[in-house]
Amino acid sequence: MQVRNCQTLKEPKRTYKRNGGQIMTYDLNITFDDNLVTGNKTIDTQHKELIDRIQNFVIACQNGDSKVKAIKLLDYLNEYTDFHFKEEEALQEKAGYPEREKHYEKHEEFKKTIQELYEYLQEYEGPTDRFSELVQKNVIDWLFGHIKTYDRSVAKFIFMKQNPDRC
Numbered sequence: 095m096q097v098r099n100c101q102t103l104k105e106p107k108r109t110y111k112r113n114g115g116q117i118m119t120y121d122l123n124i125t126f127d128d129n130l131v132t133g134n135k136t137i138d139t140q141h142k143e144l145i146d147r148i149q150n151f152v153i154a155c156q157n158g159d160s161k162v163k164a165i166k167l168l169d170y171l172n173e174y175t176d177f178h179f180k181e182e183e184a185l186q187e188k189a190g191y192p193e194r195e196k197h198y199e200k201h202e203e204f205k206k207t208i209q210e211l212y213e214y215l216q217e218y219e220g221p222t223d224r225f226s227e228l229v230q231k232n233v234i235d236w237l238f239g240h241i242k243t244y245d246r247s248v249a250k251f252i253f254m255k256q257n258p259d260r261c
């Protein structure tokens with residue numbers, strides 16, 4: 095079964111050739127760049143992988159790849175999200191980060207979003223306008239905002255703890 099209506103993700107901004115045919119892509123900015131660096135190597139490396147997996151999932155939808163493939167890519171994303179959050183939470187625990195309970199609650203929000211994505215993929219023929227809004231707001235905007243605030247704060251705390259003479 096094909097995942098349809100991915101074209102509704104956003105207005106097309108560019109096109110590219112794939113398998114000899116012209117496929118539309120959309121300018122959803124799902125790339126790791128310097129604005130997302132927290133300064134903690136472990137966290138930053140994992141964020142790159144997480145964002146790659148989000149990108150692969152969204153591109154599969156944009157390209158109208160099969161529903162089976164979309165679900166498989168969402169499985170990969172889900173699996174890595176769990177791994178990353180556990181790692182990040184362990185870092186906070188180990189460092190005695192005082193705001194960690196609030197941070198863990200935020201992670202739960204994102205896990206709920208992933209479950210919503212599963213529901214969309216299972217209940218519908220493919221992504222709809224609501225799906226594109228969900229990806230933009232609850233995945234991209236949420237994650238990038240979380241990294242720039244919550245995760246950066248953790249990275250700073252760990253750095254200060256490990257380098258008291260440099261602060």
Ligand SMILES: [Fe+2]
Nearest residue numbers: 182240244245
């Ligand atoms: Fe986090």
